[in-house]
Amino acid sequence: MRPSLRLLVQEQFTAHRKLDQGNLNIDNIKKDFNRFGFELRMAQHDPANHARLADLRRLNEWRNIAAHHGAVPVAGVPTLATIRGWRDACDLLAASLDEIMYNQLRRILKRRPWVP
Structure with missing residues (x-):
């Protein structure tokens, strides 16, 4: 990516971030990731996430x-x-979110986005 565009793209990752405006909750997390077309199906990814979200x-x-x-x-x-x-x-929810993003990015990029 051209250096002149890199800063612009990076700023979009945090622009209008719901987590900067309210409590950390599943609705705000989903809104932040949905901006980029990512679906967060936390309960489907790990059934234990239901209790963790509670x-x-x-x-x-x-x-x-x-x-x-x-x-x-x-x-x-x-x-x-x-x-x-x-x-x-919270630690386990973060790990689950990391796995969800890893799998979605791997599908899009057709390669590993990072070493797990």
């Missing part, structure tokens, strides 16, 4: 409580083990 939703709920000084639910605050579970769920 963990991500709960993480966002607590993030919003903390960020906006919201009322703590009657059930109380999450335990350290719960928070670590949310972190693990």
Whole structure:
């Protein structure tokens, strides 16, 4: 690619990114990737992603409580083990997303996009 176009193309990868405007959630992730024609079928890729996405939703709920000084639910605050579970769920969602993108790019490029 010509160097003069490279910066323009790179800027488009982050322009109007939903993840810069709101919480990290599956809808915002899908919107960002759909801009480039990529379909994210997280649950179909790995059935465990359904529970991981639920963990991500709960993480966002607590993030919003903390960020906006919201009322703590009657059930109380999450335990350290719960928070670590949310972190693990996010790590595994990221790995799943990486695999999905790898497979879609490999199909488009007809070669490995990177060494897995």
